[in-house]
Amino acid sequence: MIGLGTYEQLPKGSGRRRLKDDGIAQGLRLGYRHIDSAVYYGNHESIPRALAATGVPRADVFLTTKVYRDKLAYDDVLPECERILTELQTDYLDLFLVHWPNDDIPMAETFRGMARLLDEGLVRDMGVANFTRANLRKALDASPAPIAMNQVEFHPLLYQASLLEFCHEHDVHITAYAPVAQGQVLDEPVLQQVGAAHGKSPVQVSLRWILQKGLVAVPKASSDDHLLANLDLFDWALSVDEVEAIAGIGKKVRIFNWEAVAAFSTDDG
Numbered sequence: 001m002i003g004l005g006t007y008e009q010l011p012k013g014s015g016r017r018r019l020k021d022d023g024i025a026q027g028l029r030l031g032y033r034h035i036d037s038a039v040y041y042g043n044h045e046s047i048p049r050a051l052a053a054t055g056v057p058r059a060d061v062f063l064t065t066k067v068y069r070d071k072l073a074y075d076d077v078l079p080e081c082e083r084i085l086t087e088l089q090t091d092y093l094d095l096f097l098v099h100w101p102n103d104d105i106p107m108a109e110t111f112r113g114m115a116r117l118l119d120e121g122l123v124r125d126m127g128v129a130n131f132t133r134a135n136l137r138k139a140l141d142a143s144p145a146p147i148a149m150n151q152v153e154f155h156p157l158l159y160q161a162s163l164l165e166f167c168h169e170h171d172v173h174i175t176a177y178a179p180v181a182q183g184q185v186l187d188e189p190v191l192q193q194v195g196a197a198h199g200k201s202p203v204q205v206s207l208r209w210i211l212q213k214g215l216v217a218v219p220k221a222s223s224d225d226h227l228l229a230n231l232d233l234f235d236w237a238l239s240v241d242e243v244e245a246i247a248g249i250g251k252k253v254r255i256f257n258w259e260a261v262a263a264f265s266t267d268d269g
Helices: 021-029 047-052 073-087 105-117 133-142 161-169 181-187 190-196 202-212 224-229 240-247
Strands: 007-009 015-018 034-036 064-066 095-098 124-129 149-153 173-177
Touching: 021 047, 021 202, 034 224, 047 181, 064 073, 073 105, 095 105, 095 190, 105 124, 105 133, 124 133, 124 173, 124 224, 133 161, 133 224, 149 161, 161 173, 190 240, 202 224
Parallel strands: 034 064, 064 095, 095 124, 124 149, 149 173
Antiparallel strands: 007 015
């Protein structure tokens, strides 16, 4: 339910850098068993090195990665997955996601390829990332195999209720990335008040709220204190009133607009 996010954005959004071997290894040492990566993140090679350094068996780790939007044609999906498996030094992926929709490639091609990966055992589950309700509806219609997951930005300052409802109706789970809005939740009074009542930080309250909404979360952290705090979520719970109060914050703070990659509609999710 809580994964280790491995995307790192440069301060001005001008590029990306890898969460390198030591960061991933430290997450594994502290108890993380879900790693979230992507071709775009450029850190696949770090993951098997971190596994080797910690002695954590591959079978104990839920490994998610994503195929980028330029490799979604049917003839590209299989060789791209095989290339990724080579980088990760593994025989299979627990979850393989289409990182972005691409209107230039028919979804039927993409998901025919993804279904083949499932049939061949290279992928245990597949899904999408950054799909709006409209795009997800098209994907569900086009796919011959179940779409298990939609990974999207989701946090108390961007409560995508309509997208969540749509996913529930179609048996699609949601993974929340940027689940603490890159720290902006720290300044939210509702989260501060709820946190004070539980002796927890607004970050922990945000993550617990996401879990109680039935989502998976993949926060990124670098310090041991933050890594451990992000796992300290399972021996306490928010009340029904607290869950509703957080849902009622009513803000639409989107951290990742990705205008150069895809057009988003806040109302559509």
